[in-house]
Amino acid sequence: MKDVKAFVFDVFGTLVDWRGGVAREAAAFLQRHGRSAQEADAFADAWRALYQPAMEKVRRGERPFVKLDVLHRENLEQVLAVFGIDARHLHAPELDELNLAWHRLDPWPDTVEGLRRLKSRYIIAPLSNGNIRLMIDMAKHGGLPWDAILGAEVAQAYKPSPDAYLRTADVLALSPDQICMVAAHNSDLAAAQTCGFRTAFVARPYEHGPAQTIDLQAEGAWDWVAADLAELATQVI
Amino acid sequence: MKDVKAFVFDVFGTLVDWRGGVAREAAAFLQRHGRSAQEADAFADAWRALYQPAMEKVRRGERPFVKLDVLHRENLEQVLAVFGIDARHLHAPELDELNLAWHRLDPWPDTVEGLRRLKSRYIIAPLSNGNIRLMIDMAKHGGLPWDAILGAEVAQAYKPSPDAYLRTADVLALSPDQICMVAAHNSDLAAAQTCGFRTAFVARPYEHGPAQTIDLQAEGAWDWVAADLAELATQVI
Incomplete structure (x- = not known):
């Protein structure tokens, strides 16, 4: 691991x-x-x-x-x-x-259970461009069991700016290679990897509806690739 | 309320x-x-x-x-x-x-259950001078069920500086009088009240050991005064 x-x-x-x-x-x-x-x-x-x-x-x-x-x-x-x-x-x-x-966005069906399993062994936090209050409300709405709310507002920088990733590592008092970025977007993972983060791709082929053409599969040398969060949890726990 | x-x-x-x-x-x-x-x-x-x-x-x-x-x-x-x-x-x-x-500090006996009850109705977060990683580790150690980790590192200011309270209100997208500061320290509550926060005093007469002489009781016009978090939860839910 x-x-x-x-x-x-x-x-x-x-x-x-x-x-x-x-x-x-x-x-x-x-x-x-x-x-x-x-x-x-x-x-x-x-x-x-x-x-x-x-x-x-x-x-x-x-x-x-x-x-x-x-x-x-x-x-x-x-x-x-x-x-x-x-x-x-x-x-x-x-x-x-x-x-x-x-x-008030709803989680995908595997999200909450996947996060709960990952939380049993790791620190879990959003590294989203959403602000803190947005993430709090969403977590209360959908039951996302975060350890902390991190991301753009804490870092004062929007992904994929390197500061968004590097200031998050500083707050966590971890080196970038002790942190894994999880995303359904290859571009987010590429930026995180450039900053030294580990990376995990989870496919979300219907994010943009039935006619989605982008991010249908992993397009980089990511550390983990999984069909959903449950499969990712199984790979890393 | x-x-x-x-x-x-x-x-x-x-x-x-x-x-x-x-x-x-x-x-x-x-x-x-x-x-x-x-x-x-x-x-x-x-x-x-x-x-x-x-x-x-x-x-x-x-x-x-x-x-x-x-x-x-x-x-x-x-x-x-x-x-x-x-x-x-x-x-x-x-x-x-x-x-x-x-x-790795242990919660007082009433802390986790009190927070859980308050969380069922309100947003709950630390507004501590402790940094984010410290608060994450403490929450995982003691089971504190935070909605988010706020406080000095997010605000980039140490209590009792007004910025510590006011930037927290900004992050929460709430006016100060929609937020209640809970503390066992009268000075913390006085600073929060000056910023427009609601205030709740919870007595911790053994924080400094058996010979404690300060903060044995409420010394200001606080909105709520409770013997512990369970009593506070009963008052406000």
Whole structure:
């Protein structure tokens, strides 16, 4: 086991179903405003599509670090415009509430039991771009048994910036090779590996819906590759 | 219940028995070096006595923020000198290991069940001067069921600096009056109250041993006063 002491996790897509959870709340919102719930998947995809560009401004130093909740809220207004809904005619509390859809995402069926098994032997924590309160609410909603909430807000840096990984290692008082990054995204693992982390790929071929074309399989020399968290736990315990 | 959403906790003394835990490991250390285990309580008290002065240098801006583990390790060398033990004749790994005594403190008998009951209705997190890894290890050792690890390292400020409380409120996305600070120390509660937090005093009259003279009772207008965490949980749930 190469002296690994901690497993840290990507969350959106790897542990929880962001697309299904956001679409569920978007469907109710769209219907309240005379639109079809059929648009909800496209709404979730459009909202998520603004995620990387918004963080990129922080990564490039064009704006100071702000929580993901703030970026999601800004992005929501853009998505509404794309869907022809004028945010100026809506009450801010309704949009604030819709923004919390990201706090109420459901875990994949294997997530909670897999985390519980890994926790019995290792430190487990999210290393997500989600902010601390978002991760707290999600953990209480879905029963994720974290030892601590780490990630972008603690590191004050968004993945895949090296600081997101290296400051997490500093907080854990571990060398990078004592930490395994778990993700369904090859790019996240590549960045973690460059920082010296161990890596584990867990396939989530339906994260983007039935027509997903990316991250269907491991594309790097990762230390572990598993079909789900249960299989990963079996490999490393 | 005044719209309180989160309870945050002082840890050393309020939730765990630092004096007994440090003395236990100090006794073994002292005996290994030809000293009497009878000195262990005094050793723990002397180590703890250097805690506030070390943090005060950070609070006054005389040095940048460093983790409590670093301050404890520096203070340990001073304590050894006071006890006439020359640290230069010892191996660093032995001192590093003794320094981890602070990671292995036992909870008071009512702590875990009290936290579990509070967690069923509120967000619960430490707001301790202990660093994140210290709090993770302590939680795994004693079974403390935190929702997140907050405190000095996340805030990059040591209590009772206002930033320690106010940055915690920001991370929780709550106004100060939606958060209750729980402590066995009147001074901690006074600082939290000045920042707008709700306050709860839990008496720990043996934190400093049988001859304790301070913090035997509530000395301010705190929102709740309880004999232990079980009583506090009954008051607020």
